[in-house]
Amino acid sequence: MEVGVIGAGTMGAGIAQIAAQSGHKVYLYDTNDSALERAMKGLQKVMSRLVEKGRVTEQEMKDILGRIQTCSDLSAMANAGIVIEAIIENIDVKKEVFQSLEAMVANDCILASNTSSLSIASIAASCENPARVVGIHFFNPAPLMPLVEIIPAVQTSAETLQQSRSLIGSWRKVTVVAKDTPGFIVNRVARPFYGEAIRIYEEGIADMATIDWAMKEIGGFRMGPFELMDYIGNDINYTVTETVWTAFYYDPRYKPSFTQKRMMEAGYLGRKTGRGYYSYAEGASMPEPDKNQKVGEAIVWRVLIMLINEAADALHLGIASREDIDLAMTMGVNYPKGLLKWADEKGIQEVLDGLDKLYLAYHEERYRASVLLRQKAAFKQLFYKD
Ligand SMILES: NC(=O)c1ccc[n+]([C@@H]2O[C@H](COP(=O)([O-])OP(=O)(O)OC[C@H]3O[C@@H](n4cnc5c(N)ncnc54)[C@H](O)[C@@H]3O)[C@@H](O)[C@H]2O)c1
Numbered sequence: 001m002e003v004g005v006i007g008a009g010t011m012g013a014g015i016a017q018i019a020a021q022s023g024h025k026v027y028l029y030d031t032n033d034s035a036l037e038r039a040m041k042g043l044q045k046v047m048s049r050l051v052e053k054g055r056v057t058e059q060e061m062k063d064i065l066g067r068i069q070t071c072s073d074l075s076a077m078a079n080a081g082i083v084i085e086a087i088i089e090n091i092d093v094k095k096e097v098f099q100s101l102e103a104m105v106a107n108d109c110i111l112a113s114n115t116s117s118l119s120i121a122s123i124a125a126s127c128e129n130p131a132r133v134v135g136i137h138f139f140n141p142a143p144l145m146p147l148v149e150i151i152p153a154v155q156t157s158a159e160t161l162q163q164s165r166s167l168i169g170s171w172r173k174v175t176v177v178a179k180d181t182p183g184f185i186v187n188r189v190a191r192p193f194y195g196e197a198i199r200i201y202e203e204g205i206a207d208m209a210t211i212d213w214a215m216k217e218i219g220g221f222r223m224g225p226f227e228l229m230d231y232i233g234n235d236i237n238y239t240v241t242e243t244v245w246t247a248f249y250y251d252p253r254y255k256p257s258f259t260q261k262r263m264m265e266a267g268y269l270g271r272k273t274g275r276g277y278y279s280y281a282e283g284a285s286m287p288e289p290d291k292n293q294k295v296g297e298a299i300v301w302r303v304l305i306m307l308i309n310e311a312a313d314a315l316h317l318g319i320a321s322r323e324d325i326d327l328a329m330t331m332g333v334n335y336p337k338g339l340l341k342w343a344d345e346k347g348i349q350e351v352l353d354g355l356d357k358l359y360l361a362y363h364e365e366r367y368r369a370s371v372l373l374r375q376k377a378a379f380k381q382l383f384y385k386d
Helices: 010-021 033-052 058-066 091-104 120-124 158-170 191-202 208-218 225-232 234-247 258-266 293-316 322-332 339-346 348-362 371-378
Strands: 002-006 025-029 068-071 080-085 110-113 133-138 147-152 174-177
Touching: 002 010, 010 025, 010 033, 010 058, 010 068, 010 133, 033 058, 033 068, 058 068, 080 091, 091 110, 091 120, 110 158, 120 133, 133 158, 147 158, 147 322, 158 174, 174 322, 191 208, 191 225, 191 234, 191 258, 191 293, 208 225, 208 293, 225 234, 234 258, 293 322, 293 339, 293 348, 293 371, 322 339, 339 348, 348 371
Parallel strands: 002 025, 002 080, 025 068, 080 110, 110 133, 147 174
Antiparallel strands: 133 147
């Protein structure tokens, strides 16, 4: 089956690589010729590194790269079985591309968008046959991250959903199905990992190094929130937060913080600019955490119950199944445990009491507990027992 990829930026190049590695002939399209050139140079470099590491042979590299053909005309997609769009995050531009694309491809070609924040329903609405449109959300870097969220719009047919899920599964990705709502699963449920950590810092409960230490050493997370924000980029992380908050009609639970906004405005974007919450300048040393076990445990508990609350609410609102919510967070952002499973282990009543305590103290909507937690606690039920 031929695969079309629209947009040869960070994500498009990665998706083209995965598809070619899975044996497909790939047509990579971009309106910008230098983006296509850059993408092919980048792919050559990535593949050469894989050869050096012994992951692929020289011949396999040649075959894989030979299967990727750049093009500056959408008509190259005429025989594709699926086209995945990964262009700029702009609804009007995406709609235009989908419209032109639909006129070029076969009737049974699946049209997918890799959008992180736009509604799949609105993209699908630009097509004559919206039943063939689906969201296929890869994570960055696409070839390395195992998780892919599959997002059916209200218009998407069961067949499109099933075919796209099994195709992406055959590319050795872990797929989860998410409802077409802001942030899908990962970018919604993960918000408190950053937001609550920043809040704890803003209130002077602990400094960044201590919060990062606690989340890693006590919580078992691979990276601390501040380290991770510096890695992702404070501009990107802030924008995701702001987009999710706006898309949820300004639900205070997702309200962005001034701390991060100022980092972005100052150009302290993280590793990529040499300075973020921490300095990455040559010879700079990382600040020492205050390894106070009691403080550390309180930090982890507060962030964890906020994350569990998001996961519970996502389940309550049918965003995804309990298995997919847990899988998304362990595979998409490397959490040490699925949040709903974690809730069962910690005790749902305890989680609820923690949230209610915060709510009582702050009288802020961000601490309102999901009604599902309240129901589970009242009936002494677990997430994983039925
Ligand atoms: N970068 C991430 O971490 C990430 C993760 C998941 C999803 N996404 C989503 O993937 C998409 C692409 O993101 P990216 O980071 O790869 O962007 P990018 O800026 O690296 O690349 C976008 C590419 O699209 C091309 N382009 C723009 N308009 C076009 C058009 N009309 N037709 C064809 N090509 C066009 C640009 O020339 C550019 O090469 C966005 O929807 C984004 O939300 C990004």
